[in-house]
Amino acid sequence: MGAETEEKKEQKNRAGTRALSVVKSRPFRVVLIILIVAAAAAFIIANWRFLSYSSRYVDNDEDTMSYTYYAVEDHVLKCGLDAAGYYDRYDNQLWTVNYDMNEPRMVNCGTTCAVYDRMGTTICILTPEGEKGRLQTSLPILRVEVASSGMVAALLDDGTTARISCYNPDGTLVATIKTTMDANGYPMDIALSKSGIILAVSYLQFAQGMPVTTIHFYNFGSRGKAATDNIINTYTYSNILVPEIHYMDNSDCVAFTSEGMIIFKGNETPREFRRIKIDGTIASTFYDENHFGVLLRNEENPSQNIIRVYNTLGARVCSKTADFAYSSVSLSGNEIVMYNSSELCVYSIYGGLKFKGSLPGIVRQVIPLKDLYYGCINDESYMLIKLR
Numbered sequence: 304m305g306a307e308t309e310e311k312k313e314q315k316n317r318a319g320t321r322a323l324s325v326v327k328s329r330p331f332r333v334v335l336i337i338l339i340v341a342a343a344a345a346f347i348i349a350n351w352r353f354l355s356y357s358s359r360y361v362d363n364d365e366d367t368m369s370y371t372y373y374a375v376e377d378h379v380l381k382c383g384l385d386a387a388g389y390y391d392r393y394d395n396q397l398w399t400v401n402y403d404m405n406e407p408r409m410v411n412c413g414t415t416c417a418v419y420d421r422m423g424t425t426i427c428i429l430t431p432e433g434e435k436g437r438l439q440t441s442l443p444i445l446r447v448e449v450a451s452s453g454m455v456a457a458l459l460d461d462g463t464t465a466r467i468s469c470y471n472p473d474g475t476l477v478a479t480i481k482t483t484m485d486a487n488g489y490p491m492d493i494a495l496s497k498s499g500i501i502l503a504v505s506y507l508q509f510a511q512g513m514p515v516t517t518i519h520f521y522n523f524g525s526r527g528k529a530a531t532d533n534i535i536n537t538y539t540y541s542n543i544l545v546p547e548i549h550y551m552d553n554s555d556c557v558a559f560t561s562e563g564m565i566i567f568k569g570n571e572t573p574r575e576f577r578r579i580k581i582d583g584t585i586a587s588t589f590y591d592e593n594h595f596g597v598l599l600r601n602e603e604n605p606s607q608n609i610i611r612v613y614n615t616l617g618a619r620v621c622s623k624t625a626d627f628a629y630s631s632v633s634l635s636g637n638e639i640v641m642y643n644s645s646e647l648c649v650y651s652i653y654g655g656l657k658f659k660g661s662l663p664g665i666v667r668q669v670i671p672l673k674d675l676y677y678g679c680i681n682d683e684s685y686m687l688i689k690l691r
Contacts (some may be wrong), residue, residue, distance in 0.1 A: 353649075353658040353690035359676070360393050360687040367667060367680050372411045373416075374635065374652065374670040378431070379678055380416060382407045386544055387418050387429065392672050394685055400434045402427055410449055412497055417449035422460070428453045428472045431686050436472030446492075450499030458493050460542040465490050467504060469523065478523060480535065488517060494548040494556060500524040501535075501573060503556055505545040516545045518558060520573045527571075535572050555615045559588050564595070566617050577617040583609065589634040594620065594652055596639070598632055610639060612652045623654035635671035647677065649690070658690050 370381040370388075378397075379390045384407065388399040404420035411417070412558045416429040422443045428436040433451050442459035453472035458465060461481075467490060469477040482490055488506035495502055507514060521527065522535035544561040544676040551557065556567040563581035567573040583599040586608060590596070596612035606628045612621035626649045629641035638657065639650040644666050649657040662669070664681035671677055675690040 317336055331514065337667045352656060353675070355660065356658070356677075356688040356690050358686055359689050361684060362394055362686075363684045365394070365680075365683075365685040367682060371407070372668050372670050372678060372680050372685075374672055374678070375411055375414055375416060375431075377673040377676075379419075379670065379672075380409060381408050382418055387427065389429070389431070389515055390431075392676055392678070394687070396503070397431075398433050398544070400427060400429060402437075408447070410447055411609060412495075415449055415451050415453055417447050417455050419444050420448045421445070426470075428454055428455065436474065436673045438470050438472075438474035440468060442466060446503075448493050448495035450495050451497050452499050454495070454499035456493055456502050458688070467493060467502070469499075469502065472475045475503050478521070480504070480521070480532075482506065485507070487519070488515075491516075491544075491546050492548045493612060494550045496556070496570075497553045500553075500571070501550070501556075502528075503546045503548050503550065503567070503573070505557075505558065507544065510541075513542050514544055516543050516560075518545060518548070518567075520567075522571060536569075538575055538576065547588060549588075549595070551590060551592050551595065551615060557590065559585065564597070564613070564617075566615070579613065579617055581611070583628070587629075587632050589632050589639065591634045591636075594634060594637075595654075596634060597622070598625075598629075606688045610650065610654070612639070612654075621650075621654040623650065625650065627659070631669070633671065636673065638671060640669065640671045640677075641667060647679075666676055 360571040361432035370383045373380045377392055381388045384404055386399050386401045389397045405422040405423055407418055408421050409416055409418050414431050419424055419426040424440045426438050440459055442461055445458040445460050447455055447457050456469045458467055465482050467480040490506045491507050493504050500523055504519050506517045518538045519534050520536045521533045527533040527535055545558045547559040549557055554568055554570050564579040566576045568576040574580040585597045586600040588599040594612055594614055599609040601607040608625050610623040610625050613619050618633055627641055628643055630643045632641045637652045641648045645661055646657045646670055647662050651657055662679055666681050671678055677688050679686045679688055
């Protein structure tokens with residue numbers, strides 16, 4: 304027994320000696336230095352402060368009042384009452400699709416977009432190549448979610464109740480979910496996974512005057528066929544509101560609640576992964592495929608907000624007080640982009656202030672594009688700027 308123990312000690316000593324020699328070796332030191340320099344450079348770039356911007360393109364004849372502008376990666380989708388146009392960053396039109404809508408809205412999953420007529424019945428599925436499909440719903444549309452495949456889920460107004468219908472891009476009906484206050488509650492929000500296989504729905508009911516939220520996860524794949532009504536998992540929360548729910552990809556889903564956030568994970572059977580409690584009032588939410596965040600209202604100083612950003616594991620990557628009165632906020636390319644009618648403010652997701660400055664005219668929209676480019680839309684022109 305003693306010999307065996309001595310032999311094990313000797314093996315450990317030899318292993319430790321080999322590990323130490325690797326650490327001291329020149330190739331290891333070179334790799335370590337490269338990693339440290341790369342990490343430092345990435346941090347500096349992510350938090351670099353830009354002091355001004357240059358105008359790369361200006362169109363003073365743009366009919367900005369007739370359209371709502373949306374960024375689709377590095378392109379721009381302009382949605383009007385009778386058409387949607389797809390443009391590059393320099394305002395060159397690539398294609399246009401005609402329709403007839405009273406209140407067009409757009410949602411997207413990557414480069415796949417769904418333009419729908421709120422309180423109307425038309426949905427157009429668009430990709431960078433043009434129109435992929437068009438469908439008509441049987442009831443007025445409240446909101447729509449779209450998957451990368453072009454499958455859509457539509458929350459429809461059915462009078463005192465609501466209905467959720469899922470369609471393929473060619474208009475074929477995949478599933479219909481009828482809701483009533485007595486059975487499952489009123490749907491507050493819907494979220495569709497990137498693949499279109501999982502649909503999450505937040506339902507609100509009241510029990511003895513107290514709110515009760517139920518989140519159903521529906522699976523429209525092979526696993527969901529064996530489940531009752533395709534419901535693969537259900538979570539119920541007493542005295543908690545969940546007005547917003549969002550799928551970041553195929554696995555990660557975040558629910559924004561009256562108390563904070565709840566993260567769910569799972570490609571086919573989503574399960575609660577983590578709860579994040581927030582002390583304060585959530586004024587706005589934002590997200591992309593890798594991070595999500597909130598702006599908390601500062602009750603004592605309305606011009607200040609607290610920025611909180613989290614990764615998909617629920618770890619906080621930023622907590623920053625922003626002294627900026629914003630009208631809109633979004634998350635794009637690891638940047639938190641805020642603007643109001645006269646100013647633009649950009650933070651990195653780690654809290655570094657990248658830019659804060661005035662914009663010309665009365666700004667209606669700012670859409671973040673790639674490589675520090677932003678489209679600025681006012682009542683008279685479209686201007687493309689780049690931070691410098």
